[in-house]
Amino acid sequence: MSSLKDICSGLPLDPLPPNRGRDPNVPHAPIRTPNLTAEEERLALRNALRYFPPSHHATLAPEFAQELRQYGHIYMYRFCPTLRMRAYPIGQYPCRTRQAASIMLMIMNNLDPAVAQFPQELVTYGGNGQVFSNWAQFRLVMHYLSEMTEEQTLVMYSGHPMGLFPSLPSSPRAIITNGMVIPNYSSRNQYEKMFALGVSMYGQMTAGSYCYIGPQGIVHGTVLTVLNAGRRYLGSDDLSGRVFVTSGLGGMSGAQAKAAVIAGCIGVIAEVDEAPLRKRHEQGWLMEVTSSMDHCINRIREAKSSKTPLSMGYHGNIVDLWERLLLEYERTGELLVDLGSDQTSLHNPYNGGYYPVQLGFRQANQLMLTDPDRFLTMVQESLRRHIKAINKLSDAGLFFWDYGNAFLLEAQRAGAEVEKVGGGATEFRYPSYVQHIMGDIFSLGFGPFRWVCTSGDPQDLAVTDDIAATVLEGISANVTDRIRQQYNDNIRWIREAGKHNMVVGSQARILYSDQKGRVCIALAINQAIADGRVSAPVVISRDHHDVSGTDSPFRETSNVYDGSAFCADMAVQNFVGDAFRGATWVSLHNGGGVGWGEVMNGGFGLLLDGSEEAAKRARLMLNWDVSNGVARRCWSGNSNAYDTIKHTMEDNEQLRVTMPFPVEDERVLDRALQG
Helix, strand or coil, X not given: CCCHHHHCCCCCCCCCCCCCCCCCCXXXXXXXXXXCCHHHHHHHHHHHHCCCCXXXXXXXXXXXXXXXHHHCCCCXXXXXXXXXXXXXXXXHCCCCCHHHHHHHHHHHHHCCCCCCCEHHHCEEECCCEECCCCHHHHHHHHHHHHHCCCCEEEEEECCEEEEEEECCCCCCCEEEEECCCCHHHCCHHHHHHHHHHCCCCCCCCCCCCCCCCCCHHHHHHHHHHHHHHHHHHHCCCCCCCCEEEEECCCCHHHHHHHHHHHHCCEEEEEECCHHHHHHHHHHCCCCEEECCHHHHHHHHHHHHHHCCCEEEEEECCHHHHHHHHHHHHHHHCCCCCCEECCCCCCCCHHHHHCCCCCCCHHHHHHHHHHCHHHHHHHHHHHHHHHHHHHHXXXXXXXXXXXXXXXXXXXHHHCCCCCEXXXXXXXXXXXXXXXXXXXXXXXXXXXXEEEEEECCCCHHHHHHHHHHHHHHHHHHHCCCCHHHHHHHHHHHHHXXXXXXXXXXXXXXXXXXXXXXXXXXXXXXXXHHHHHHCCCCCCEEEEECCCCCCCEECCCCCCCCCCCCCCCCCHHHHHHHHHHHHCCCCEEEEEECCCCCCCCCEEEEEEEXXXXXXXXXXXXXXXXXXXXXXXXXXXHHCCCHHHHHHHHHHHHHCCCCCCCCCCCCCCHHHHHHHHHC
């Protein structure tokens, strides 16, 4: 068994570690089909071998070639460590600076088998959200971080460590870019080739930025989405006896079951793959599992009648479930579902992100490998059936929303009836959850703020939970009713977080807060570290899915209607601004959520160590990290953002934002354009 010291000592070359191949006891990523030419295969192999001295090429070349042809990518399984991958306490990492150790901790958490979807393929979530492209990169990164000083920055090009470069103590310790491809060449097919060649990588959001905290992150976001959907669509805070139907239990989608019960409703989640079903059931996030459609329908009726919260996993295809719910309605007139969405990985529809209803799970995996064109046709046929059932149930009273996974976008491309008459480029028959539910929250400055206790001690997490709740309770006394409702949702979340047993991997927590709340929580936690109430440093971060972090016209910025929804200035500015305002590391990604070529997003990590310097960095960087997005949303015409940034400027005289003037009389435009 290797140690932390071993995996931080660089590539093991003398001797080479044994090639144990793939571990049959963990789930593995679907086989990729990059369709390389003979010359491209040769280039991929050459690119992989450049990590190693020529004396090892004769040994490594045949096995790398076999991986490329068998799995569609060179993962370098030989170099996968035998050490149990997890977030070890920060003091155990061999390093020269705790900032570097904090990055090491976060990387290893992303690859923890309890957290990662396909750990041996370095995929954290979303089917293809990579931490690195291969295991040589992992080992080199850990080695660089162990040797780094506070006058160096690690530069990361799509998983590849370009090296340590001289910088300032105030500079980020790591700068990460993933998938920065020239726009005209940012297609899915070109991505598959570039990934197989080892020259680009899809980091999703928090996979390639080392900031994933397990499905807890999306549990909270989903709880807020479902609660606010109930308020908007059903006119009630009480969701008892209400049924929420959706799909996906793999990576981030695995949170849906837990979220449904916390929100108080009946969650029914379809999943074709037995492994994540079993995993979520063993974790206690799924209360029940069934492969019987009749039993599933009976349990929905029983739970509705008793108004008992329930999370039930249906082992089968979501299309079958929607069609059966429609059949029950047509037979009996009883609508068994109130709210609906989807979290299949449709950013990756033809490589395991979506399984067509016409095929079983194993059949589908085989067909996507042997006949990708036929598989594509079947996926699109399935999407048309999927939408047809939802449309009929919607006509009967179902409220459905797109969860930002490119479901409606891919359905439209498949020819399904999702067009919104008179809608803009980012609008469909059904809204995205940003357009109708979470967009207003973003415009108020609220988004997913998170922290990780690097001691690994649950007591530290309990202390920081109490700090965060106390801070929000203090702030909420002097805000508007609308903002107080958001604070109250999050105070309740934090106060009940411990009993919901949501920690998977690192000792981490997430809540939604606005700018003032984030800054105050960070400063209070930093003071608690200084006082010794928290025993070790704390990493603060956020999901890229936030107020400022992501430009995504079919998700985070789908409620931007001034024509700039397809512009990415906000995300790029956020990445740059966080870097020089104090972040410990920053990242900028192509892709994430809705898929490659559809979004630009970025994130950060910042280490709080109890120092005045850490407090200064947190205050400066967090204020920018929220205000940037609120200002952009204000300029696009959002009234909530206008009010929010106006109040923020009143609190900070150094902040001066260009404010828009509305056109008050539409006839002015009419006359001008008719002249």
